Amino acid sequence: MQQPRILIVDSVGASGLPYARLLARLQPMEVRVEASLPDALESLAGGSWDLGILTLRARETAALLCSTIHKSDPQLPMAVIDFHPSEERARGCLQAGAGDYLDSARVDSDLEDLLVRLLSASRRKGAEEVLRRVVERPYSFDDFLGESPAMKQVYAIIDRVAMSSVDVLVTGDTGTGKELVARSLHRRSRRAAGPFVPVDCGAIPDALLESELFGHERGAFTGADARRMGLVECADGGTLFLDEIGELPLPLQAKLLRMLQERRVRRVGARQENTVDVRVVAATSRAIEQMLARGDFRRDLYYRINVVRIDLPLLRDRGDDIGLLAEYFSNRAVQEMGRKVGGLSTDAYQVLKNYHWPGNVRELHNVVRRAIAMTQSTMAGVDDLPDDVVAAAGRAGADAGSVGFFAQRAEQIARFERQYLHDLLTRHLGDVSAAARDARLPRGTLYRLIKGHALDVATFRRET
Secondary structure: OOOOEEEEEEOOOOOHHHHHHHHHHHOOOEEEEEOOHHHHHHHHHHOOOOEEEEEEOOHHHHHHHHHHHHHHOOOOOEEEEEOOOOHHHHHHHHHOOOOEEEEHHHHHHHHHHHHHHHHHHOOOOOHHHHHHHHHHOOOEEOOEEOOOHHHHHHHHHHHHHOOOOOOEEEEOOOOOOHHHHHHHHHHOOOOOOOOEEEEEOOOOOHHHHHHHHHEEOOOOOOOOOOOEEOHHHHOOOOEEEEEOHHHOOHHHHHHHHHHHHHOEEOOEOOOOOEEOOOEEEEEEOOOHHHHHHHOOOOHHHHHHHOOEEEEOOOHHHOOOHHHHHHHHHHHHHHHHHOOOOOOEOHHHHHHHHHOOOOOHHHHHHHHHHHHHHHOOOOOEOHHHOOHHHHHHHHHOOOOHHHHHHHHHHHHHHHHHHHHHHHHHHHHOOOOHHHHHHHHOOOHHHHHHHHHHOOOOHHHHHHOO
16 A cells, blocks of 8 residues: 655745654655645645645744645645644634644644544545554554564664565564564565565474475475475565474474575475575574574574574563553454444553563453453453453452452443543534534544544434
């Protein structure tokens, strides 16, 4: 899918560049800054834009600039960032076609809400998908989610080495995301258009491993009725991901080492070798240094694959990422299952944060999905979590009495929020903008609350 295209019209100069950088950090997108109205109009005429942002300093031009841009492209969702905000200027800009008006002093904190609001209003093809990515994937890097220092270090290494051709070793416990690292390296590399071939070395029987990896000729062994290309050759021009490389038997490690050194493979039963152009990303959840000490893994192969090493942290060492991931998995589960559930309660989040997560992110994903599927309340609580998770979290320091308090508090808050939103939308006939003004909430915040309580705004409009 194409990246969203955002046009920033900078009426004074230099003020638009910081916003371009902020936008680029939120989500991959094309951002163009035009320093004058004529240049902006030329850009509008030359292509389709998903969003428009106008920065204002000059007092007398606010409504005129908005009106001119709106007439040039009436379907373009547009926001104004004003360095001299006032009610009168806001009214003029909104009447002239702007979809939103922001005080420049608050943009850094409100920028994500701004994108949500504008993309919600966009009728451009693909805007709905862009909105989904912005809303659902905060603090993200490719398929990863999290902003802990440990994960930021992982992102930085991926970013630095992806475009090179060096082989990479990824280490980490089961469920930490080793294949996600490999796919991210592939996606960001010059080989992105080539194949990505994952191989689970621990899932293939030893007797079949050599022919699976390197292929075989017809008649090479009983049952080899035809020539077959191996997975290494299938990855030619792309990336070969060797998951659980520590499971390879020593004889096959020697053959893999030769392939890595020569970039050539010989199929089982063949006399000649074939050249391959592959990048290898290897991964293991085993303590590879101990395997080296025991002689279970070849040192020369280790040195060959360990050009760059990426160590993935345990989920319990990622701090607030647990809450971010739980919220994301909860929102996805609600949408996929069609449940009218507002997400996880405060006490449930506390239990998840106290649990030690031996299965890491994969286990968290499954636990959250189970809670959303099992709950019979408007919020998934502690009772919807597996007993062993709750018990282990309690032993880790959660006080059983305080969990009960949080459960009751969360239920009361959820009940209040839902009733308040229902009354608010009823009073304003489903007009979210008017409701947000009445509630003195940013529209993006109100949209999230409405979505969290699975309320359908259209039903309030139909009641009229």
